[in-house]
Amino acid sequence: MRLPLLLTTALSAAFLVAAPALLPTSAAAAEGKTFRYAYRVDPASLDPHALAETFTLSWLGQVYEPLVGRGKNLELVPALATKWEQPEPNVWRFHLRQGVKFADGTPFTADDVIFSLQRVKKDGSDMAYTVASVTDMKKVDDYTVDLVMAKPNPILPVQITSTYMMSKAWAEKNGASAPASVKAKVENFATTNANGTGPFTIASRQAGVKTELVPNPNWWGEKQSNVSKVVFTPIQSDATRVAALLSGEVDMVYPVPQQDVARIEGNDATKVLKGSELRTMMLAMDQHRDELQNSDAKGKNPLKDKRVRQAIYQAIDMNAIRDRIMGGTSHIAGTMIAPGINGYDPKLDTRAAPYDPEAAKKLLAEAGYPNGFSFTMDCSNDRYVNDERICQAIVGMLGRVGLKVTLNAQTRTKFFEKVLGRDTSFAMIGWQPLSYDAHSTLQDTMNTPVDKVGTYNVGNYSNPKVDELTQKIEVEVDPAKRNAMIFEAMTLDKEDYGHIPVHQAGLAWGVRKGVNVVLRSDDSLELKWVSLD
Structure with a gap:
């Protein structure tokens, strides 16, 4: 099997990533389309540092973004950093994308990076291990940050692809400077509210019932999706989730139980996408x-x-x-x-x-x-x-x-x-x-x-x-x-x-025909790549 990480490149002592756009140019399709999907659980929290759970992090990845992202084949791609390099063996320098704004309109700068990574290291964070090797963070200028380590860490860029950046001003204003630990049952403003730089923002949310997302008008990326609204519903029951797909109530469900694959594939309006988990x-x-x-x-x-x-x-x-x-x-x-x-x-x-x-x-x-x-x-x-x-x-x-x-x-x-x-x-x-x-x-x-x-x-x-x-x-x-x-x-x-x-486990996503999604082996649905015929 072809490995998703080109480690020999990632470990190069002077590893430098050029700055192509994270998303290639795509002509916008018809507007006004709603994408409805269901997963078995709801995100555990909206705080991006509260729980290192794959689903919660992948769901929050529609709203928040890391410095280094992943592409359709899990390859490293520029996200909030356009390139990264090692000026010294124990220093990683990240050059930040300019002109990026949070959903509330606040500019994204080096101050937000340092704040976010310091927050990740605080008690209550479940993401501290991703930057455990980082001993210091230095602002070179408004769009350049150095992460310093006690000893060289050639794999830092691959470790932080789910470590999300928050707005320093927003978090401090709303009393969310510290992580709201899921394990310790601690909550703050970030538990139920979000303000990221990602392709979508949360329009409304009823925890455990339904969440609506809409495209972020401030997003820096180039549009690939023609979805104007997303409705996410957690449905724990396998039978109920599959029935919602077959009836047309939702456009996609996952995971699909193996015993229901034949029913979905036998229905003219639906199909199953299959793969294998990395978990x-x-x-x-x-x-x-x-x-x-x-x-x-x-x-x-x-x-x-x-x-x-x-x-x-x-x-x-x-x-x-x-x-x-x-x-x-x-x-x-x-x-x-x-x-x-x-x-x-x-x-x-x-x-x-x-x-x-x-x-x-x-x-x-x-x-x-x-x-x-x-x-x-x-x-x-x-x-x-x-x-x-x-x-x-x-x-x-x-x-x-x-x-x-x-x-x-x-x-x-x-x-x-x-x-x-x-x-x-x-x-x-x-x-x-x-x-x-x-x-x-x-x-x-x-x-x-x-x-x-x-x-x-x-x-x-x-x-x-x-x-x-x-x-x-x-x-x-x-x-x-x-x-x-x-x-x-x-x-x-x-x-x-x-x-x-x-x-x-095997991966199985059920979708209605005419719904186009990218099935990745990390079981992460990226809304920015969803389109409806």
Whole structure:
């Protein structure tokens, strides 16, 4: 598979991107067209720094923009920065696009960049890891900013493609200078209001019910869409969402359950766009507490024992999950990153040990748990494709080897509050690196949680060698050496059974015929590319 990141270019010591327009010129089509679409959940917040969740960030990307963006094939493209370079090994200089205005008419300048990145680093931000290497920000002039690091970071541009810029004046005026943390249940003006530089603005919003967006008249980009209004409706029920598409109530729905693909494709007015996700679903196990929560294994934590973690792995029939729950569309994951993520190596993408319930029972007995033990599994029921059904299946499989698991399935808001607060013993969570690079997976889901890294390492897996390699990978400019270190780090986690990768789900978007959208493997719908015949 062709990789979306041309890392050998991105890691060039003097990497300089020319300044073509982010969007090519396109003749505007007929005006007055409304695009109606539905997803299974609503954005968790309008604060662009509040939660590092793929859907929330991609949705907010219609209103807010980063310095460096992504094109239709996930390639790096200029956004609010027209070019970037390294005048010194530990400095990235960003040349800002001039003439850009926020939706309220305020000019975009270097002051907004520095304010936004300082805000990203504050407590309450879930995006701090994207600029964890940045130690200082310097305004060269109104349209030039230097980001300074303690040591070289050749991949900074790919790390910040979902790190959005806010208006300093707007945030300060409205008491939103600090992030409104979703995890801590903190809210401020930015939670329910937005003011970005993006192609759309929010015209009206009823959280959890409906949001209307309209084109931003101040947007700097050249128009490709002929949509004059967008109506977004969160519809959690798969059946209701599909029915809305088939009846013509909406123009697009996603995700489409595999069992409904044939119905949509068999309807003359609709079709299904298919692909494969870059998100890896994984199981995290508490490897930190001395006593496992909500367990009859009193005074100890069985999940600290590698034999127990391997037993859990060998008790799970990944083929059954793929075939019976995912309709044969998922890719069983042998490693923590998907094909298409930079650093992926197919040699690692195989099972660490075969599905073997009898071997799992023997491992549990060897570890001192011949009769198993009890614990709770945390799972979302509205975030990932078939999330609760997958968790139910895993609970059943673990029960066959003597592990008594109680499933705690909740809405994604409550789920993230719980697991990101490290209040979990065993959880299924997904991770798609915003940089589309393996370093993000290592830093954010596998590095020992400390300061701003390891945020999504909810089981507190810790291997000092993995931490050491993660730091080296971030600064290594030689692609071959870098990939070798990624392979080594991923192998260590795999051998430790530090996490259990499950799969990458298949992508399926249902659209009415005459609706033109760009299906990207990051599952992000970009409204600026939507057109209606």
